[in-house]
Amino acid sequence: MSTNREINPNAVAVVGMAARLPGAATLQGFWQNLIEGVGAISTFRLDELEHCQAAGDPANAASYVRARSVIEGEDLFDAAFFGIYPKQAELMDPQHRIFLECAWEALESAGYDAESFPGLIGLYAGLSLNTYLLYNLASKPGFAPAFAAAYPGGSYDTLFGNDKDFLTTRVAHKLNLRGPCVTVQTACSTSLVAIVQAYYSLLTYQCDIALAGGVSITFPQRRDYLYQTDGMVSRDGTCRSFDAEASGTVFGSGAGIVVLKRLADAVADGDSIQAVILGAAINNDGAARAGYAAPGVEGQAEVIAMAHANAGVTAESISYVEAHGTGTPLGDPIEVAALTQAFRRTTGRKGFCALGSAKANVGHLDMAAGVTGL
Numbered sequence: 001m002s003t004n005r006e007i008n009p010n011a012v013a014v015v016g017m018a019a020r021l022p023g024a025a026t027l028q029g030f031w032q033n034l035i036e037g038v039g040a041i042s043t044f045r046l047d048e049l050e051h052c053q054a055a056g057d058p059a060n061a062a063s064y065v066r067a068r069s070v071i072e073g074e075d076l077f078d079a080a081f082f083g084i085y086p087k088q089a090e091l092m093d094p095q096h097r098i099f100l101e102c103a104w105e106a107l108e109s110a111g112y113d114a115e116s117f118p119g120l121i122g123l124y125a126g127l128s129l130n131t132y133l134l135y136n137l138a139s140k141p142g143f144a145p146a147f148a149a150a151y152p153g154g155s156y157d158t159l160f161g162n163d164k165d166f167l168t169t170r171v172a173h174k175l176n177l178r179g180p181c182v183t184v185q186t187a188c189s190t191s192l193v194a195i196v197q198a199y200y201s202l203l204t205y206q207c208d209i210a211l212a213g214g215v216s217i218t219f220p221q222r223r224d225y226l227y228q229t230d231g232m233v234s235r236d237g238t239c240r241s242f243d244a245e246a247s248g249t250v251f252g253s254g255a256g257i258v259v260l261k262r263l264a265d266a267v268a269d270g271d272s273i274q275a276v277i278l279g280a281a282i283n284n285d286g287a288a289r290a291g292y293a294a295p296g297v298e299g300q301a302e303v304i305a306m307a308h309a310n311a312g313v314t315a316e317s318i319s320y321v322e323a324h325g326t327g328t329p330l331g332d333p334i335e336v337a338a339l340t341q342a343f344r345r346t347t348g349r350k351g352f353c354a355l356g357s358a359k360a361n362v363g364h365l366d367m368a369a370g371v372t373g374l
Contacts, residue, residue, distance in 0.1 A: 008312070012199050013266035014275040015209075016110025016259030018102045021372060022069035022252050022362045033361060040362045041069045041250050042222075043237050050220030063227050067237025069252025069363035070221040074098065082174050091137065092161035095127045095255075096170060099215040102257045103171045106211055110259040110271070114176045119208030122179030123168045124197045125257070126190035128216035128367045133162045135219040167215075179207030185367075190214050192370030195258065196280040202262050213257035216366035221253055232293070232328055239364065241325030241357040242332050249326040252363035256371035279311025294330055300338035305345050315343035318353050322373045325357025326364055 017027055023040030024030040033040060044066040046052070054064035077097040079089035082104075089097065103123065107114060114121050137158070138144050147155050160166045165183055172181040180201060184194040191214030198210035227235045227248070234240075234248035266273050283303040289296035308315060323335055336355070343353070358373050365372050 007264045007267060008278065009264065010203060010279065010310070010312075011263035012202055012260050012277045013263045013271065013273045014258050014277065015261050015266050015271040015273060016106050016108075016112075017257065017274065018105035018109055019254070019256040019372070020071050020073075020098055020102060021254045021256070021365075022071055025072065030362075034358075038361070039238075041067055041237060041239065041252065043067045044222050044224075049222055049224060051223040053224050053226065057226070060226060064224040065227050065234065065237050066224045067234075067250055068221065068223065068225070069250060069254070069365070071098075071217065071253045071255075074217055074221065074253070077101070084174075088157045088161065091157050093127075093130045093132045095130065095132070095215045095217050096161055096167055098217065098255050099125065099127065099167060099213075099257075100171050100174060102213070102215070102255050103175060103211055106213075106257040106259050107175065110209070110261075112209060112259075117209065120179035120206070121175075121177045122198065122201050122207035122210045123171055123177055123181040124184050124194035124201070124210065124212045125168055125171075126184045126186070126194055126214050126367050127164055127167050128218055130162050130164070131218045133158075137162075171211075177211075179210070188364070188366050188369050190367040190370065191256065191372075192374070193282060195260070195277075195371065195374065196282055198260050199277055199280050202260060208261070208265065210260045211257050212260060213255070213371040214367040214369075215255035216368045217253040217255070218251075218366075225251070230329055232326070234327065239327040239359045241323070241327045241360045242336065242355055243327065246327040246329065246332060248328050249359060250363040252365055254362065254365040254368045254372055256368050256374075258371060258374060278313060279307050279309075281306035281310055290330060290334065295324075295334050295338070297334055297337045297341065300335065301341035304339060304342035308342065308346065314346040316347040316349055316352065318343075320354045320356070323355055323357050324369075324373075325355075325359050327357075327359065 019027050021030045054061040074094045168181040168183050186193045195212040198212035202210050225233050234250050239249045240246040281303050285296035285299035
């Protein structure tokens with residue numbers, strides 16, 4: 001890469017990252033857990049549960065599983081650092097608070113200060129359903145009618161701190177990001193779709209640096225769930241991606257952000273390049289899927305092939321696929337079938353590409369699942 005003419009003009013570099021993940025407050029801790037094979041899904045004693053669903057369903061009590069992946073310090077936030085009043089911080093969804101911290105950390109890891117950076121910095125991200133508003137704030141006496149009476153003309157602190165729409169614009173305001181800052185919501189594909197949007201935003205020069213990711217923290221964190229045969233969740237609190245013994249996934253909390261920059265610019269500026277994105281693609285299964293919450297083989301195979309074509313690579317050049325890998329009896333076989341179909345378009349070789357998923361270590365992090373895998 002001695003000159004910009006040798007660099008793929010569609011390539012985008014990952015120049016910074018930040019995360020809060022189960023069992024790891026930092027990316028370094030996450031990597032160490034992966035290297036050492038440390039699982040981060042927590043199992044709870046009965047007295048550790050913040051909410052016990054089994055207690056209200058004695059007929060099915062034996063089918064409830066006390067497992068979930070949680071993040072620590074969800075109640076901690078340095079409000080003064082970001083110029084936020086304590087009362088405002090108290091009303092903010094912890095998803096907003098932790099994502100703001102991660103955005104600042106991500107820019108720091110990339111070595112950029114938004115105040116002095118001459119170009120445009122954008123942000124694309126999404127978050128999960130706000131259960132903090134439902135479980136914590138709305139449970140306070142008189143909160144719901146007062147909020148309803150004030151909305152939308154009043155109660156701005158509660159509105160701005162809890163509505164999904166304001167996740168990225170708050171970060172833009174606090175960190176002085178002047179590029180496009182867009183909240184993206186596509187269920188558990190949210191953070192990957194946000195990364196694709198950021199990728200194309202860079203290629204079309206809407207910004208010069210783009211942050212992208214997602215956050216999911218639902219309350220109460222320490223709670224049980226009901227296992228049902230052939231359902232989505234695991235019978236024993238373990239997510240066994242692509243394993244014959246797999247019985248489902250385990251949900252949990254986490255947050256992650258990557259900092260992206262056009263590869264040519266990153267090389268020219270001497271950035272620390274941690275990875276390169278050669279291409280990306282998005283589609284939808286439409287009606288051709290096993291069910292509303294399940295993928296379809298044809299649609300998934302098509303988008304994989306589109307990504308390969310966009311990146312200018314053949315399947316034979318790929319040595320590892322970080323997959324969705326929820327460990328469900330329905331989803332995993334469909335994903336393998338789709339990958340096989342897509343790979344067969346450019347190679348007939350077998351047994352050359354590894355397959356895995358971070359969910360086996362940290363569980364399914366919903367809107368933050370994709371960026372965690374990346």
